[in-house]
Amino acid sequence: MAVAASVRRTPLIAGNWKMNLDHLQAIAFVQKVAWSLKDAGHDFAAVEVAVFPPYTDLRSVQTLVSADKLPLAFGAQDLSAHDSGAYTGEISGAFLAQLECRYVIIGHSERRNLHAETDEQVAQKVTAALKHSLTPVICVGETAEDLEKHGQSAVPVGQLRAALAGVTSAADIVVAYEPVWAIGSGQAATPEQAEQVAAQLRATIADVLGEDVAAKTRILYGGSVKAANIASFMREPNVDGALVGGASLDVTEFASIVRYQKHVGA
Numbered sequence: 484m485a486v487a488a489s490v491r492r493t494p495l496i497a498g499n500w501k502m503n504l505d506h507l508q509a510i511a512f513v514q515k516v517a518w519s520l521k522d523a524g525h526d527f528a529a530v531e532v533a534v535f536p537p538y539t540d541l542r543s544v545q546t547l548v549s550a551d552k553l554p555l556a557f558g559a560q561d562l563s564a565h566d567s568g569a570y571t572g573e574i575s576g577a578f579l580a581q582l583e584c585r586y587v588i589i590g591h592s593e594r595r596n597l598h599a600e601t602d603e604q605v606a607q608k609v610t611a612a613l614k615h616s617l618t619p620v621i622c623v624g625e626t627a628e629d630l631e632k633h634g635q636s637a638v639p640v641g642q643l644r645a646a647l648a649g650v651t652s653a654a655d656i657v658v659a660y661e662p663v664w665a666i667g668s669g670q671a672a673t674p675e676q677a678e679q680v681a682a683q684l685r686a687t688i689a690d691v692l693g694e695d696v697a698a699k700t701r702i703l704y705g706g707s708v709k710a711a712n713i714a715s716f717m718r719e720p721n722v723d724g725a726l727v728g729g730a731s732l733d734v735t736e737f738a739s740i741v742r743y744q745k746h747v748g749a
């Protein structure tokens with residue numbers, strides 16, 4: 484169970500903006516985050532920072548990051564399982580790769596619930612992301628009802644197993660454990676709960692993709708993460724970062740989450 488939990492993995496703090504900030508606001512926001520972290524002397528190699536703006540912001544963010552050589556990664560919040568064709572409203576992994584996206588979020592609970600995305604579709608999207616050299620941030624998590632019926636790990640583990648169906652090689656993936664009941668609710672999981680599920684998810688990766696991939700894969704916790712609770716999650720051996728929604732839209736709060744190593748007594 485404690486699969487290589489001691490292997491060093493670079494922590495990742497990822498901001499999922501959801502449907503917030505247009506491209507002009509995105510430029511101002513990314514500039515402020517980058518400068519406030521630089522001013523604080525943040526070591527971007529020690530704790531990686533990524534933002535996930537809406538599609539319409541990506542070109543602006545790419546241009547800014549590249550022109551100012553900002554040490555920030557960025558990605559999209561979803562992608563199509565297809566490369567091109569008659570799929571009105573969809574965005575392909577090929578387009579995202581052209582925009583120098585490093586990551587793409589796949590299977591967020593809002594996609595699963597509001598857009599009826601199935602485990603099969605999530606798996607196809609993971610395959611599409613890897614095909615275009617994008618690192619998928621695969622989201623899994625149980626609802627309050629699942630929690631009551633099946634306990635904490637069963638649903639997220641099942642979702643991850645399904646999402647990895649088409650992954651064959653030593654793929655570069657990130658997994659985000661986000662209990663649905665904790666998202667946007669202000670009621671985060673406890674660090675112990677997050678650790679328990681993260682350990683199960685790592686064991687699942689070991690089972691499907693082998694120990695080496697499991698040891699290097701970053702597993703994030705998401706759901707009401709804020710500056711006041713991030714350090715307690717990051718102390719857990721199998722939690723390698725956070726996927727942050729609401730709190731990623733406030734420059735000071737987000738920068739403070741990124742700087743969790745500096746928090747005292749948290």
Ligand code: PGA
Nearest residue numbers: 666667706707727728729
């Ligand atoms: P939250 O959202 O931080 O606002 O709870 C997390 C997410 O949905 O990724």
